[in-house]
Amino acid sequence: MNLLEAAAVFAAGVAAGGINTVVGSGSLITFPTLVTLGFPPVVANVSNNIGLVPGSATGAYGYRAELEGQRGRLLRLGSASMLGALIGGLLLLGLPAEAFQVIVVALIALALVLVVVQPRLQAWVKRRREADGEGEHGPHGGPLLWIAVLLAGMYGGYFGAAQGIVLIAILGIALADDLQRVNAAKNVLSAIVNGSAAVLFITLSIVSDTVIDWWAVLMIALGSTVGGLLGAKVGRRIPPPVLRGVIVVVGLVAIVNLVR
Template identity: 45%
Template sequence: MTWLEMLGVLGAGLAAGVLTSTVGVASLVSFPVLLAVGLPPVVANASNTVGLVPAGISGSYGYRAELREHPRIAWTVVVTCAVGAVAGATLLLALPSSVFEAVAPWLILFTCLLVGVQPWVARWLRSRGGEDLGQRTRMGPVTTSFALLTGVYGGYFGAGSGVMMVAVLGLGLDIDLRVVNALKTLAIFAGNVVASVVFILVADLDWRAVVLLGAGSVVGGHVGARVGRRLPPTLFRALVVVAGVVAAVLLLR
């Protein structure tokens, strides 16, 4: 890896950290850069996951006030995504990457649709349930199950997992999008930590790429949290949809 390539990976880590704490499509930037500097796909995927852990640390810390608003949900998100990530990381090592690469763009596009229509769906559910529906501030079985599946996807492939988590939490809970964004960042962090343990133990990693990504992403995650907590809900939702569509289109090429 040349000095110019190392600077490119460092810059990709910075950008990926910002995206982790905002729209949740960090791998859209970092994974292609690792491929471009010559890493094999599976090595790049595993190294990318480990290198983005610092972004989750700084991003979650930046959202600490939002995470304290619903601690029960935060812990549920951590557990479900951690358990799912173990299964996802195991699948990555056992199955060819083409398995999820084929379906990933369509999953992302579908979740973009869900994020976009979430306000109308929430109002429809409220009109159907009336006053008996109440404020949904705890994760029910359906929401928890989909959060677990999102953790599996994040541990295996990762691209667009933040968009998926925004859709899952936005549809399953009646909480501010600002808090959903914080929980999404925490979910990515939890999944990356657990998957990273698996990868460190059994996968091939490019540690130079990991260190460079980590150095850039820890700064980007903090910057992204400062930006993300100030985004108006409508703008945040629009940015998530646009980022998800871009990610899906790039994966389809």
């Protein structure tokens, strides 16, 4: 990786860290950047996942005020995120690389659809929450939410783009809580997913031939750390249509690079 490429990956990390904190889907910036620079898709995905862990942590820290009173909820749902991430990570490394290239195109397309429909999805979640009043499953969302978070963790451990949007949707539906507090919980659960998958990938790289590009990890980690802090402070000022437009364009570039 030369200096110009390192700068591009760092900048992508800043953008991804901020986007993940505010919305989710930051991997649709960093993953395509690595693929465009010539990284094999699985190596790009693994390196990207590890690099985004610090950004997830700083994003969660930035929402610490909204996390007050959610300790019990996050301990319960965090176990689902951790287990799901480990399953998804093992599927990523266990399936053939050719399968990943096919599956990830479908996942990126799904992520782009979620990015586009997010405003309507959030509006529906808000109406659903208001109609339910206190909600029907209590403060922790019940067993169905645990299962849904587990599946979201599997998705995040395997690829992860737009996992934040998926989490906001399912948490908002199941929990009677303010949307900012839901977003704060989303940031913690995303950090657990990324961190758990990262531990798995690093462990397997020591005992097997799992390939990690540590320069890419470093640049994304530095960038996402800055982006996570900025996203928690000023990210809400970015016009949502502009943000969604950038994500969609980058995601389409990724699909083109993967299928050609």
